Amino acid sequence: MKACINQMKLEIESRSVNESFARAAVAAFAAQLDPTLEELSDIKTAVSEAVTNCIVHAYPDRRGQIYLWAGLYEDGLVRVRIRDRGCGIADVRQAMEPLFTTLGGERSGLGFAVMESFMDRVRVRSILGSGTTVTLEKRILGRAARDGD
Amino acid sequence: MPVEFMQEPERLTAALSGEIDHHQAGPLRERIDEAAIRLRPKLLCLDFGDVSFMDSSAVGLVMGRYRTISAFGGQLEVIRLSPAAARMMRLSGIQQLATLKEI
Numbered sequence: 001m002k003a004c005i006n007q008m009k010l011e012i013e014s015r016s017v018n019e020s021f022a023r024a025a026v027a028a029f030a031a032q033l034d035p036t037l038e039e040l041s042d043i044k045t046a047v048s049e050a051v052t053n054c055i056v057h058a059y060p061d062r063r064g065q066i067y068l069w070a071g072l073y074e075d076g077l078v079r080v081r082i083r084d085r086g087c088g089i090a091d092v093r094q095a096m097e098p099l100f101t102t103l104g105g106e107r108s109g110l111g112f113a114v115m116e117s118f119m120d121r122v123r124v125r126s127i128l129g130s131g132t133t134v135t136l137e138k139r140i141l142g143r144a145a146r147d148g149d
Numbered sequence: 150m151p152v153e154f155m156q157e158p159e160r161l162t163a164a165l166s167g168e169i170d171h172h173q174a175g176p177l178r179e180r181i182d183e184a185a186i187r188l189r190p191k192l193l194c195l196d197f198g199d200v201s202f203m204d205s206s207a208v209g210l211v212m213g214r215y216r217t218i219s220a221f222g223g224q225l226e227v228i229r230l231s232p233a234a235a236r237m238m239r240l241s242g243i244q245q246l247a248t249l250k251e252i
Binding site for chain 1: 170172174175202203205206209210212233
């Protein structure tokens with residue numbers, strides 16, 4: 001396990017207007033690893049999905065807190081943890097199936113599928129009635145690797 | 150939320166721009182549906198060329214507009230998708246219902 005070289009914490013209210021703030025904040029922090037624009041966009045997308053899940057699903061009828069933590073590691077790994085104290089997920093495996101949604105209508109049911117497609121690893125721990133923690137990981141190869149330096 | 154409409158015979162184009170997430174998707178849905186239901190084009194075209202960021206809320210937006218336009222027999226086209234946006238759209242299977250075109 002490589003050493004964590006930097007970390008940050010952020011706590012936001014579950015307001016949809018904070019979705020763009022949360023993904024921009026994590027991306028600005030991860031920029032220290034000199035990622036490509038594509039890598040940065042992948043991280044922003046996955047964080048946006050996880051934060052949206054907190055707002056839409058974890059706290060459907062009330063305002064709650066969303067706790068973000070991000071860590072940067074020696075080997076270029078970015079780890080992001082998105083935690084809520086909301087309603088929890090009864091069946092995590094079912095929730096992670098592509099196109100599964102409890103809401104229908106305008107929700108695509110792709111949140112976890114997109115996180116898995118854009119990140120290297122996605123872990124979900126949830127306790128019904130007390131909250132959910134999503135951990136996202138991506139290894140940044142960065143501009144140096146892309147340019148072949 | 151920025152969306153500009155361009156009307157041609159039998160075709161309505163909605164040019165989207167900026168960031169499309171869950172927060173922005175609601176107002177966009179209302180504006181596109183209002184125009185589509187009023188004008189009833191044979192083809193509704195969603196132009197993603199100036200979209201700087203999107204998450205799966207944009208996929209939900211496209212799936213919902215397919216329902217709007219197909220309710221009166223119209224067709225849906227989604228154009229100028231970035232490679233990452235196209236990959237996300239295809240996760241939904243929407244390519245079986247609508248035409249997707251990449252940049």
